[in-house]
Amino acid sequence: MKIVDLRTMRGPSYWSVKHTRLIVMKVDFGEWAGTWSNSVAELPEQLAELFPNLGMANPHHSAEAAKHPPLTREQLADGEPLAYVLQHMALALQRQAGMPVYWGKSYPAHEEGMDMIVFSYREERAGRQAAEYAVETLDALCNGKPVDLKPILAELHHIREEEYFGPSTQSIVSEAASRNIPYIQLESSNIIQLGYGVNQKRIWATTTTYTCNAGVEIAGNKNRTKAMLKNAGVPVPRGTTVYSEDGLRDAIEELGFPIVTKPLDGNHGKGATIKIQNWEDAVAGLKAAQEYSRAVIVEQFIEGADFRLLVVNGKLVAAAKRTPAAVTGDGTHTIQQLIDEVNTDPRRGIGHEKVLTAIKADKHTLDILAAQQLTLDSVLPTGQTVYLKSTANISTGGTATDVTDLVDPYNVLLAERVAGIIGLDICGIDLLTNDIAVPLNETRGAVIEVNAAPGFRMHISPTDGLPRNVAAPVVDMLFPPSVPSRIPIIAVTGTNGKTTTTRLIAHMVASKGYKVGFTTTDGIYIQGVQLQKGDCTGGQSAEFVLRDPTVNYAVLETARGGMLRSGLGFHSCDIAVVTNVAADHLGLRDIYTVEEMAAVKGVLPRTVRKNGWAVLNADDDLVYQMGHKLDCRVAYFSMDENNPRILEHVEDGGVAAVYEEGYITIYKNSYKLRIDRAAEFPITFGGRAGFNIENILAAALAGYLAGFSKDDIKTALRTFIPSASKTPGRMNIFKYPQFEVIVDYAHNTAGITKFAEFLNATEATHKVGIVSGLGDRREEDTLGFARIAGQIFDEVILRQDRDLRGKTAEELRDLMTRGLQLDKLEIPITYIEDELDAIDHALHTARPGSVVCILTENIGGAIKKLENYQPV
Numbered sequence: 001m002k003i004v005d006l007r008t009m010r011g012p013s014y015w016s017v018k019h020t021r022l023i024v025m026k027v028d029f030g031e032w033a034g035t036w037s038n039s040v041a042e043l044p045e046q047l048a049e050l051f052p053n054l055g056m057a058n059p060h061h062s063a064e065a066a067k068h069p070p071l072t073r074e075q076l077a078d079g080e081p082l083a084y085v086l087q088h089m090a091l092a093l094q095r096q097a098g099m100p101v102y103w104g105k106s107y108p109a110h111e112e113g114m115d116m117i118v119f120s121y122r123e124e125r126a127g128r129q130a131a132e133y134a135v136e137t138l139d140a141l142c143n144g145k146p147v148d149l150k151p152i153l154a155e156l157h158h159i160r161e162e163e164y165f166g167p168s169t170q171s172i173v174s175e176a177a178s179r180n181i182p183y184i185q186l187e188s189s190n191i192i193q194l195g196y197g198v199n200q201k202r203i204w205a206t207t208t209t210y211t212c213n214a215g216v217e218i219a220g221n222k223n224r225t226k227a228m229l230k231n232a233g234v235p236v237p238r239g240t241t242v243y244s245e246d247g248l249r250d251a252i253e254e255l256g257f258p259i260v261t262k263p264l265d266g267n268h269g270k271g272a273t274i275k276i277q278n279w280e281d282a283v284a285g286l287k288a289a290q291e292y293s294r295a296v297i298v299e300q301f302i303e304g305a306d307f308r309l310l311v312v313n314g315k316l317v318a319a320a321k322r323t324p325a326a327v328t329g330d331g332t333h334t335i336q337q338l339i340d341e342v343n344t345d346p347r348r349g350i351g352h353e354k355v356l357t358a359i360k361a362d363k364h365t366l367d368i369l370a371a372q373q374l375t376l377d378s379v380l381p382t383g384q385t386v387y388l389k390s391t392a393n394i395s396t397g398g399t400a401t402d403v404t405d406l407v408d409p410y411n412v413l414l415a416e417r418v419a420g421i422i423g424l425d426i427c428g429i430d431l432l433t434n435d436i437a438v439p440l441n442e443t444r445g446a447v448i449e450v451n452a453a454p455g456f457r458m459h460i461s462p463t464d465g466l467p468r469n470v471a472a473p474v475v476d477m478l479f480p481p482s483v484p485s486r487i488p489i490i491a492v493t494g495t496n497g498k499t500t501t502t503r504l505i506a507h508m509v510a511s512k513g514y515k516v517g518f519t520t521t522d523g524i525y526i527q528g529v530q531l532q533k534g535d536c537t538g539g540q541s542a543e544f545v546l547r548d549p550t551v552n553y554a555v556l557e558t559a560r561g562g563m564l565r566s567g568l569g570f571h572s573c574d575i576a577v578v579t580n581v582a583a584d585h586l587g588l589r590d591i592y593t594v595e596e597m598a599a600v601k602g603v604l605p606r607t608v609r610k611n612g613w614a615v616l617n618a619d620d621d622l623v624y625q626m627g628h629k630l631d632c633r634v635a636y637f638s639m640d641e642n643n644p645r646i647l648e649h650v651e652d653g654g655v656a657a658v659y660e661e662g663y664i665t666i667y668k669n670s671y672k673l674r675i676d677r678a679a680e681f682p683i684t685f686g687g688r689a690g691f692n693i694e695n696i697l698a699a700a701l702a703g704y705l706a707g708f709s710k711d712d713i714k715t716a717l718r719t720f721i722p723s724a725s726k727t728p729g730r731m732n733i734f735k736y737p738q739f740e741v742i743v744d745y746a747h748n749t750a751g752i753t754k755f756a757e758f759l760n761a762t763e764a765t766h767k768v769g770i771v772s773g774l775g776d777r778r779e780e781d782t783l784g785f786a787r788i789a790g791q792i793f794d795e796v797i798l799r800q801d802r803d804l805r806g807k808t809a810e811e812l813r814d815l816m817t818r819g820l821q822l823d824k825l826e827i828p829i830t831y832i833e834d835e836l837d838a839i840d841h842a843l844h845t846a847r848p849g850s851v852v853c854i855l856t857e858n859i860g861g862a863i864k865k866l867e868n869y870q871p872v
Contacts, residue, residue: 013567023127033113036079044076051092083115090134097156126159161351168456175471181485195485197551201478215423219452239299251298258301261285263293304432306392311419313477318459318468324389325359325397329380336376355461359397400458402465410439428454493558494579502557504699508716514553517545538562542569564589576605577615582750598622608632613705618645637697657701688761691754729859739846749784765849769793773812775805786819799838
């Protein structure tokens with residue numbers, strides 16, 4: 001068995017609007033096609049042994065887990081399809097590597113012996129690896145080969161630790177998501193963008209858009225921090241900075257023992273040694289610190305417990321007492337055995353995987369033990385506690401107890417003053433004191449460090465005490481009440497007309513003074529400037545616009561390809577427009593019927609926010625039906641003012657747009673709002689281009705629902721002048737002294753049918769078409785396209801696309817020739833392979849009064865050639 005297609009969804013998709021992070025794979029089961037688990041020897045037993053949590057649905061684990069029934073050993077023994085088993089294996093692999101995921105589904109693909117398996121992931125690379133490992137493992141088990149999951153799980157664990165959100169980041173992202181604030185992880189970084197466009201804010205762990213660089217620099221220099229705090233009356237340890245053993249000796253003479261050594265620029269307790277009582281340990285501490293910084297701080301050791309106070313936006317929001325990793329003897333077990341026992345706590349895991357981190361006996365631990373004449377093989381007397389780390393960091397196995405409610409008001413003020421003195425919006429203050437409920441100046445305690453990017457894990461998941469939602473004040477700071485995080489999004493999809501509709505809406509929005517970002521099949525535009533060329537209708541292009549800090553309104557063309565390749569680049573929009581659904585691209589990406597294509601396009605209106613609008617074509621049966629199962633409000637448009645669907649909808653109080661007596665008219669209840677005569681809008685070419693009247697209806701209705709006035713809409717539509725620069729490849733007309741040339745992107749049967757209506761209403765002595773077939777279309781689609789071309793043109797120049805998309809040039813030439821001659825056997829056909837050569841031929845042979853129609857692939861090349869053409 002093997003994977004023949006593997007895709008990653010990063011947003012709402014054909015497979016799920018709710019579950020946005022999905023792996024979609026097509027698997028060829030080969031000889032195991034149609035096999036069930038009970039027909040493979042020992043498979044149920046082996047799976048149960050390898051995957052103790054296969055299909056786990058422990059209701060105590062999470063609400064999400066409780067929704068999904070387990071795949072039990074009994075079910076496997078009774079028999080389940082291997083595709084269903086594979087789905088659960090891919091999920092279980094991720095769970096065993098510390099990534100809780102549960103949702104999935106599987107179903108037969110159109111090809112014999114193949115199945116589609118869809119499952120959730122938390123980290124993209126781990127999800128894709130889980131897919132490959134699951135297939136390899138199941139194939140090995142079915143063929144009686146041994147399987148060792150340890151290296152597989154180790155690799156997945158490694159990926160998780162490298163790329164997974166840390167607990168601090170995750171807490172802020174989750175809090176933002178709970179408030180309907182969108183987020184984007186910026187590519188190749190751990191920086192998270194909260195919000196869209198001009199309203200975005202950013203976080204990097206627990207630094208934010210508002211974090212002052214000077215404050216970070218001050219906090220990173222312990223000497224400067226201590227000097228500023230001391231000058232402000234904050235208790236700090238006495239100390240100095242040394243660079244050598246001579247300096248260390250002088251410091252000890254001044255301070256006396258016990259002392260603390262730590263690197264000047266260190267963090268997370270790295271290189272720090274505490275409670276040094278003699279010269280030998282002091283030298284060792286110096287060397288340990290100099291592994292991180294040549295300059296080493298030597299301070300007096302302050303007796304007391306370690307406390308972390310967290311200040312956000314000038315207010316103390318949490319406090320925790322931290323205890324270094326430790327074990328307590330029982331008179332029987334060795335220190336290593338006691339560590340192993342502590343690590344069996346289900347709350348402990350690798351890195352940031354769980355609430356607590358497993359204790360690792362590293363060189364630092366061995367040195368601490370050696371100083372007490374102990375080793376990992378030593379047996380401690382009952383009740384004796386030995387600390388295994390010199391600092392109380394959670395990341396090295398320490399524990400935390402919430403003490404927020406115990407902090408004395410003096411200490412609250414002290415912490416808030418410290419954050420202000422250093423200049424940090426999020427600030428972690430470490431202090432040592434015997435009792436946090438007593439003013440620090442009375443316990444002879446001291447502030448020992450200030451952190452510019454403090455971890456949240458000890459507060460959101462303390463070992464003991466109340467968890468504190470410290471992410472909430474962070475999000476409050478970034479997005480206070482009434483401060484928006486989103487920008488308006490209008491998204492457009494359909495088989496034909498979506499690019500023109502997108503451009504019409506973007507023009508309308510820009511006419512109102514908004515700074516618009518929009519995507520189309522020819523590029524990405526920010527405030528009217530094309531920043532990227534090519535087909536930009538997928539999720540990455542949408543994110544490009546939503547990441548731009550200058551954009552305050554997004555209009556996004558959303559095509560089938562992007563939705564099937566990676567899902568949408570946003571989770572919700574304000575208005576979704578669906579122009580139509582027709583037979584195009586069928587047989588690609590496992591979409592074989594027009595109904596399945598409608599389900600793909602139907603993803604977009606399902607993402608509309610509850611009070612938003614879906615704008616649907618009432619003349620298209622499949623598009624009209626999309627409106628029946630939506631949670632948002634629905635408005636329809638139609639070229640037929642007497643369409644019973646429109647009349648019923650309006651009678652029920654709905655909103656619609658119709659082409660009525662030559663006018664673009666908005667219906668609302670029993671009222672009519674006439675925008676203008678369609679023939680007045682340049683893009684209709686005097687009313688001849690019926691397909692553009694349909695696009696205007698969709699755009700005008702979207703604009704009306706977005707809050708634009710009749711005059712706003714009318715002005716925008718009248719000032720939208722179709723041209724090669726404004727609408728490249730969409731009805732671009734070039735007038736020469738003896739003939740005209742029309743450049744259009746019609747590339748499917750529905751598109752050329754609409755084009756035919758326009759061409760039939762165009763007077764010309766001779767009509768020439770430059771056309772080609774597409775190799776990734778079904779034979780019947782190519783024949784249908786060619787047949788209509790043969791009907792509307794007096795002469796055809798047959799060319800080839802640069803990418804033949806799976807067929808040979810001869811196959812496409814034969815198919816197109818057959819189609820062209822179906823209704824007009826004697827139609828003149830000239831075969832010129834290269835499109836630009838075909839255009840040259842047409843220009844030099846054009847008759848007076850003729851029209852040359854270029855149904856182009858190379859839009860830019862065709863337009864450039866026509867702009868540079870000089871008639872003889």
